Amino acid sequence: MATTRDPLLSRGSGTAGARAGAAAGYPGGAQAGAQTGDPSAALEFCRVGKVFPGVAAVDDVSLGLRYGEIHCLLGENGAGKTSLLNIAAGIYRPDAGRVMVDGRDVAILSPRRARDLGVATVRQHPALVRSLTVVENMMLGQRRGVRSERRRAAAALRAAAARLGVELDPGARVESLSIARRQQVEIARALWWDSRIVLLDEPTSSLAPSEAEELGRVLRSLCDEGRAVLFVTHRLEEALDWADRVSVMRRGRLVATVEADDLGRASSDAREAARARLLRAMFGEPRPVTSLPDAATDSGGQAEPSGSADQSGQADPGGSADEPARGAPIAALELRDVWVASGVGETGLHGVSFLVKSGEILGVAGVEGAGQRELAGVIGGQIRPSRGDVRVAGRSVVSEGVSARQVSGVSHLSGDRLGEGIVATLGVAYNLLLKRIGSPPDWRNGFVRRREIERTCAGALGAFDVSLPSPWVAAGTLSGGTIQKLLLARELLGSPRVMVFENPTAGLDHQTALFVRGLIARMAARDGVAAVVISTDLDEVIELGSRVLVLVGGTVAGEVSGGDGAREAVSSMMVGAA
């Protein structure tokens, strides 16, 4: 094993400039200190840039990683963190700048080269062959002779696992392992390869809290052996808890680097200050919720004047949402004793009834798989109930399919963004207009009118703060947050009167999630949309919903109106304690 390097090289000095720049939290001046050939740098990015068709994913980033440190790369979705990591991993070639390993300028043209240089990468979705066993995965690329050396690999795996303090069964098939275990396999493999630099991409995104803690310990042990660890995350708390240094990326640029001394380990006040500083770096100046876009009228208004007239007629000036009294304005959405048969892996619905008025938001809470998908499908029109009735503005729509329901003003934001939501290979513009392909003004007599489409697209997305090189880039290349904004813009184009949101902010970063929640609240309050927010995020449901319905095993276990104590009431109902 190579022990030629000094394990705990002194933490580099000469970062005062970086620190001063970082404090300001602005792009530009922050990196001056980091690129001047830090002698202790294990891995160094020098003014690296990477451009994807039209989007600068990484823009002039300089960053140094030292041996014996855990360095956190923090940033919201789409900030370019993963792209930067992939450059060091040999997946992408940089379009500008240099990458240095141990002070040498190296071209990392392939994962193989990265590995030979001592750089190991643990990806968000671990790169292991699921149908092979753990030890077989370890053996990949370990060719010493013709025969595969199972025994040697198993011994190495056990040794690595022991050093990491984890338990790994060499004979287990990877597909039977949790994501946490798969990560550990990759880390163990990095030890076997004796990689001195370990990069991890969003390692905690699929981990339970206890698993994440274990990972934190493993990272610390890697770093104690003198290795350099760089991990990417969008979770602030991990950055504060685990890292020796934190670098923040925003929109492809490195905007700040915060040193260990400033991470606030000393006191809770200091920690609070560090948190605020990192947040500011991540998102720029906070964006007040009240300045949320006028998306509904901006985009959809001009298309269907009849729709908006209808809405104003429906709008309920009073705020008494709690009691659906008879004689009051007809409920915008009503479910009457709806049944859906339960199938394989599906809970079904068993006699669900509720009313949602115009301008009201109904939250639907429940543990995963309590019938949320079925409920959304029944309202959206993908699933036809075996019994019961769905009414929109007093009219039964139960026999209508998805497109007929859209005409009736029902809109459904799918929880399966990539699968149901978009056609990944189609351009953004076509995805935006997916539900009305062929209709004027964007199509005339069956011909596409690109100009018109571009105009519609700009109008619809204008309020959503998305930067696109062109409306024709493939939707699949966008980040999760951008895709969700695109889907919201699409649903708003139809001027819906009833909207169902399925986990609307799952996987989005903080800022985008705030934006989406604000938009939902605004749609209800201002445009009189009757909204059903189905989410496994309890706080979201309580924050948005004036009432919260709790689903348990496909039935409504109870209803809680907002206010103090709602959280406790809902959560105890969710697990069947009430």
Added chain:
Amino acid sequence: MNGGGASLSVPVLTALVAGAVIAGIPLLLAALGEMVSERAGVLNIGLEGMMLTGAFTGFAATLHWGSPWAGFAAAAAAGLAFGAVMALLCVGLNLDQVVVGIALLVLAQGATSVLHRAEYGASYPRLDAVPGLEIPLIAKVPVIGAALFSQPLVVYLAIALAAAVGWLLRATSLGLELKAAGEEPEALDAAGVSVVATRVFGVLVAGTCAGLGGGFLSIVAAGVFVPFMTNGTGFIAIVIAMLSRGRPLWVVILALGFGIALSLATALQLVGVSVPIDLLNALPFVAVLVALFLFGRGKALPGALGRPFVRGART
């Protein structure tokens, strides 16, 4: 169907089993190669074309040099060359494997037919029969002995090749890498192994084996080259490769099973049963459908089969 049972005499059974072996060996060879290629994630629809090329080249070389061994070498080389073209197009340039496979098949059919007519269209030469190699003692066992143990040497070599491929897939690091290339090429790439090299190896093995199989068809089984003589064998081999999922023993069993279906026509004619010949010729393909129906369900093919690998590709 007069007296079918009584007529299943020793000579008929011997002819049936021997015929099954002769008809099964081309299937065995081609399916072995296809299995390796599919493991690596490349579906070779053009297998039939590679067999046909091997058949023609093997025939021509045997005729020219007068030695079946020269013929086999030429058949293998032709298959290898054809495989190299496929590897360039499908692995190097990431073209669609199905489209390339079909194009190569049609190319091979056309080219061999034209060359055959130009060279041998007037004379229709035949090759001498390849002598059998009698294995002492067991060759004397009735039916089995005559059918299985007095075959040409190359038959035994083909079965040894099946064992060798089995060892390659099971016990070598290359075997693991082939499987990874077909299941999750991204993982193999991340482990530092070239997906391109691994897949190219798979395609070349398929080409070589298919060439050998075709060569066997013309040099040993028929002793002559006829345009389109493979007659669907390559496609049956693809089915065998899919059904056997990386287990060469199953390739051997299935190839001999389909060999029986192919040689049944001859055997039934020996017996004197009068069944329309077209119906008998359709038998192997009925057998394919039956086999797929019986064994094909729930068989998971390699996860990345047919999918080109592009590093860092965004969906």
